[in-house]
Amino acid sequence: MIFKHAFNRDKWSDQETNSRLTALPLEIKQKALRYKKWQDRQACIISRELLQASLQEFYGNNDDYLARVQVDRFGKPFLNEEINFSISHTEELVVCAVAKDVIGVDVEKIREVEFIDFQQFFTTQEWNEIQCSEEPKHTFYRKWTIKEAVLKADGRGLSVPLNKVAISNHSANLDGKFFHVETRFLSEDHLCAVAYQS
Numbered sequence: 152m153i154f155k156h157a158f159n160r161d162k163w164s165d166q167e168t169n170s171r172l173t174a175l176p177l178e179i180k181q182k183a184l185r186y187k188k189w190q191d192r193q194a195c196i197i198s199r200e201l202l203q204a205s206l207q208e209f210y211g212n213n214d215d216y217l218a219r220v221q222v223d224r225f226g227k228p229f230l231n232e233e234i235n236f237s238i239s240h241t242e243e244l245v246v247c248a249v250a251k252d253v254i255g256v257d258v259e260k261i262r263e264v265e266f267i268d269f270q271q272f273f274t275t276q277e278w279n280e281i282q283c284s285e286e287p288k289h290t291f292y293r294k295w296t297i298k299e300a301v302l303k304a305d306g307r308g309l310s311v312p313l314n315k316v317a318i319s320n321h322s323a324n325l326d327g328k329f330f331h332v333e334t335r336f337l338s339e340d341h342l343c344a345v346a347y348q349s
């Protein structure tokens with residue numbers, strides 16, 4: 152697996168934005184320009200740069216992969232090649248993972264949350280683990296990002312209820328399909344989950 156991340160903390164000058172946009176296929180350029188907030192526009196551009204760099208590294212060539220990316224009916228971008236990838240962005244951070252396996256990534260910035268509002272998204276066992284954890288907030292976010300990563304690997308996204316993803320140790324199950332899952336902190340308050348099906 153190739154995994155890349157980049158921070159998105161500072162606003163670029165117009166000149167820098169334009170020069171980075173120039174390197175992208177028209178469709179992606181148009182998508183980026185539709186975003187009103189600079190953070191979203193830059194995240195869109197950075198995610199494609201990470202994807203292009205990851206695919207070139209994976210294949211060891213300089214092909215233009217971005218021009219070949221398509222989007223399925225659930226909004227999942229894909230390539231018609233034996234390669235899978237997933238993108239996620241949150242406040243200040245963008246991640247991209249490329250692998251032979253079916254893969255999903257999710258990154259979240261850890262904030263204060265009222266856990267009780269989210270109970271419906273967890274199984275009874277998962278909810279107990281959050282409640283009994285020494286660090287409930289981190290346990291909550293670990294489970295949350297894992298569920299989103301699994302739904303993105305699956306490809307149906309949030310059209311599938313989060314509580315259909317059942318997490319146990321280093322794996323998760325969705326509709327009888329098993330996914331390996333890992334989480335890692337990318338900064339003090341950014342947590343990323345990767346789910347893959349080998």
Ligand SMILES: CC(C)(COP(=O)(O)OP(=O)(O)OC[C@H]1O[C@@H](n2cnc3c(N)ncnc32)[C@H](O)[C@@H]1OP(=O)(O)O)[C@@H](O)C(=O)NCCC(=O)NCCS
Pocket residue numbers: 195198225226227228237238239240241256257258299302303304305306307308309310311
């Ligand atoms: C995919 C989804 C889970 C993203 O969640 P999110 O936490 O808001 O956003 P993230 O930053 O983690 O991920 C966004 C990226 O996921 C990818 N993505 C979009 N739809 C996807 C899907 N169905 N499966 C996998 N990846 C998907 C895209 O690359 C997107 O980035 P881009 O817009 O720059 O291309 C969510 O938007 C979704 O489920 N979309 C599908 C549409 C849908 O069913 N909506 C019902 C809402 S109830």
